[in-house]
Each structure stands twice: as structure tokens, then as C-alpha cells.
Amino acid sequence: MVATVSKSKLERLRSFCFLCPMFHLKNIRESTCLFVTACLLISQSLADDQDFIEEFLKREYSLAKPYRGLALSSSSQWDLMGTAMVTPDHVRLTPDLQSRQGAVWSRIPFFLRDWELKVHFKIHGQGKKNLNGDGMAIWLTKDRMQNGPVFGNMNQFIGLGIFVDTYPNADKSHDRAFPHVSVMLGNGTLSYNHDYDGRHTELGGCTAMTRNAIYDTFLLVRYSKNRLTLMVDVDGKQEWKDCADITGLRLPTGYFFGASSATGDLSDNHDIISMKLYQLTVERTPEEEGEEEEVTIPGVDNMEQFQVEVQEEGMSRVQFFFTLLFSILGLAVLAVVGLIVYGRWKENRRKRFY
Numbered sequence: 001m002v003a004t005v006s007k008s009k010l011e012r013l014r015s016f017c018f019l020c021p022m023f024h025l026k027n028i029r030e031s032t033c034l035f036v037t038a039c040l041l042i043s044q045s046l047a048d049d050q051d052f053i054e055e056f057l058k059r060e061y062s063l064a065k066p067y068r069g070l071a072l073s074s075s076s077q078w079d080l081m082g083t084a085m086v087t088p089d090h091v092r093l094t095p096d097l098q099s100r101q102g103a104v105w106s107r108i109p110f111f112l113r114d115w116e117l118k119v120h121f122k123i124h125g126q127g128k129k130n131l132n133g134d135g136m137a138i139w140l141t142k143d144r145m146q147n148g149p150v151f152g153n154m155n156q157f158i159g160l161g162i163f164v165d166t167y168p169n170a171d172k173s174h175d176r177a178f179p180h181v182s183v184m185l186g187n188g189t190l191s192y193n194h195d196y197d198g199r200h201t202e203l204g205g206c207t208a209m210t211r212n213a214i215y216d217t218f219l220l221v222r223y224s225k226n227r228l229t230l231m232v233d234v235d236g237k238q239e240w241k242d243c244a245d246i247t248g249l250r251l252p253t254g255y256f257f258g259a260s261s262a263t264g265d266l267s268d269n270h271d272i273i274s275m276k277l278y279q280l281t282v283e284r285t286p287e288e289e290g291e292e293e294e295v296t297i298p299g300v301d302n303m304e305q306f307q308v309e310v311q312e313e314g315m316s317r318v319q320f321f322f323t324l325l326f327s328i329l330g331l332a333v334l335a336v337v338g339l340i341v342y343g344r345w346k347e348n349r350r351k352r353f354y
């Protein structure tokens with residue numbers, strides 16, 4: 001039985017293995033051994049990007065159905081705030097009504113080094129496209145249960161913020177489509193600028209059609225070895241699409257997970273269906289162990305690389321086109337005039353010779 005299984009798998013291996021001759025072995029034990037080695041090699045090469053081995057769901061940091069006793073019982077690991085309320089199907093942070101703020105916050109400080117957070121959420125409402133707002137945020141921050149202007153949380157926050165921004169406030173710069181998902185790392189002085197949709201402080205992001213989606217919408221945040229990757233799954237294909245990848249990001253431990261949302265003149269329902277936290281098992285070399293020192297303030301290596309110039313003035317494409325056009329016309333006129341003058345001069349010279 002074992003032999004047939006390993007043989008059929010060997011057949012499959014053989015199809016994409018250039019070391020085929022090595023597999024022509026009669027001894028089953030040897031071939032099994034080789035098969036296991038090959039499997040290890042292949043799985044390692046698949047995971048070379050993110051070399052964790054296993055993941056475990058950590059219930060104490062997760063929010064999932066049924067939300068029994070959520071925020072009510074003293075044993076609950078979560079608190080609700082503002083307009084947030086629990087239904088059998090979701091935690092609704094805000095209803096589709098103006099000027100609401102709601103949040104859900106974990107009660108337990110978080111100390112894991114390597115982790116992955118999978119968020120299942122739903123943003124939906126009556127408003128037409130771009131007549132809805134403002135979006136929601138996922139947090140891992142020092143402070144919890146604060147009110148404020150950043151999707152219903154405080155500004156100058158300390159820690160990680162992942163924003164699902166559904167309304168373009170900086171409507172002059174049509175440089176991106178909304179909803180826009182982005183990453184920001186706050187250090188207590190950096191400020192999220194709502195009027196520019198946080199462009200100045202954004203570390204990475206992408207457009208993701210998360211509103212009134214017919215499919216389930218998910219975010220995946222992964223943090224390991226000072227690298228933060230953000231992925232989205234919003235078009236029902238059950239596959240993660242890269243959204244942001246930031247290396248050299250240092251995040252202290254002891255912070256709190258949360259999700260918050262706010263509506264203003266425009267609104268939407270902002271629902272969290274689940275937030276599942278997985279611990280990743282990651283191998284570290286002794287050097288890597290040595291490199292990871294204790295961090296007290298969140299930071300990113302070479303912050304400058306993320307600095308963006310938010311353009312308000314300067315040439316638009318149309319202006320540039322006309323400038324170029326007139327320059328070329330001007331040069332052409334000069335050339336023609338030059339030719340005429342030269343022709344005349346030549347003629348005059350010839351006349352003088354006769």
C-alpha cells in the first residue's frame with residue numbers, strides 16, 4: 001500500500017523532475033527516503049518567500065461566529081465601542097447612517113512575534129459609487145478604545161493601521177481608484193491626513209473593489225522577521241493578491257488588535273464577519289535571533305523611500321503637451337526663417353560676384 005502510494009506520487013514527481021534517473025530504484029525504502037527528501041525540498045522552495053512551517057489559530061485573539069457573550073461577559077476577549085453592535089452574522093461597526101463611529105477592540109495585549117491576521121469583512125450601502133464613506137481600519141496599536149478622526153480612532157496613534165478607504169477626499173488627484181487599501185505605521189507624531197487620504201504617510205497599498213461586492217471580501221496581514229505583507233481577496237477567486245510588502249518594519253509587542261469605522265456626510269454599513277489570528281512557526285538562524293532587538297517605538301528602515309510628493313501644482317499632461325507643441329512650432333518657424341535669411345544672403349553674395 002505504502003509502496004503504491006509513494007510510487008504514484010513518484011510518477012508525478014518524475015514528470016517535473018530532471019533528476020529522473022535517480023528515481024529508478026528497486027529498493028522501496030530508499031525510494032521512500034528520496035521521495036520524502038524531494039517533498040521537503042519542493043515544499044521548501046514553495047515557501048522560500050515566507051519560510052514559516054505551521055500556523056495555529058489563536059482563539060484568544062480571534063473574533064468569529066458565534067459571537068456569544070461578545071463584549072458582554074467578563075470572560076469576553078473583546079470590547080465594543082460607539083455604534084458597534086453584534087448580530088448573529090457580523091459585528092456591525094457602523095450602520096448606513098451619517099456621522100457614526102464604532103469599533104471593536106481586543107482586551108488582551110498581543111505578544112506573538114510571527115503572525116497572520118485574516119479579516120473577513122463586508123462594506124455595503126445604499127449610496128451610489130463615491131457617494132459613500134468613509135471606510136474602516138484594522139489596528140494593532142498601543143492604545144485602545146479611543147475616539148477620533150482616523151476611521152473612528154485617534155490620530156497620532158502608535159502602531160499599525162490598515163485602512164480600507166472607500167471615499168476619495170483628495171478628489172483633485174485622480175491618481176488612484178477607490179476603495180483603496182493602505183498601510184500606515186504610526187509613531188505618535190506622524191499624523192494621518194484625512195484630506196489627502198493619508199498619501200503622505202502611506203507605506204504601501206492597492207485598489208480593491210471591496211464595496212457592495214458580490215463576493216466575500218478578505219484582507220490578510222502577515223508579519224514576520226520585520227516584514228509586513230498585506231494581501232487581498234475580493235473577487236471571489238479564493239486567491240490572495242499582493243497589496244503591500246514592507247520590509248524593515250519594526251513593531252513592538254504588547255499592543256491591541258482592533259477594528260474601527262466612521263461615517264460622515266456619507267455612509268455605509270461596515271461589518272466585520274471575522275478576524276482570525278494565526279501564530280506562525282518560523283525558523284530563525286542564530287544570527288537572525290541576534291539581530292532582532294527589542295523595539296519600543298514603531299519604525300521603518302529608510303522611511304525616505306516611502307515619502308511621496310503630493311502634487312498640487314506643476315504641469316498637467318495637457319499643459320505639457322501644449323508646451324511641447326509650441327516649442328516644436330517655434331523651432332520650425334525659426335528654422336524656416338533661418339533658411340530664408342541664408343538663401344537671401346547666398347543670392348546677394350552671388351550677385352556681388354557677377
Ligand SMILES: *[C@@H]1O[C@H](CO)[C@@H](O)[C@H](O)[C@H]1NC(C)=O
Nearest residue numbers: 186187188189190297299303
Ligand atoms: C516619527 O516618524 C517621523 C518620520 O519618520 C519622524 O520625523 C519622527 O521623529 C518620529 N517620531 C518619533 C517619536 O520617533
Ligand SMILES: [Ca+2]
Nearest residue numbers: 165167169197
Ligand atoms: Ca478617504
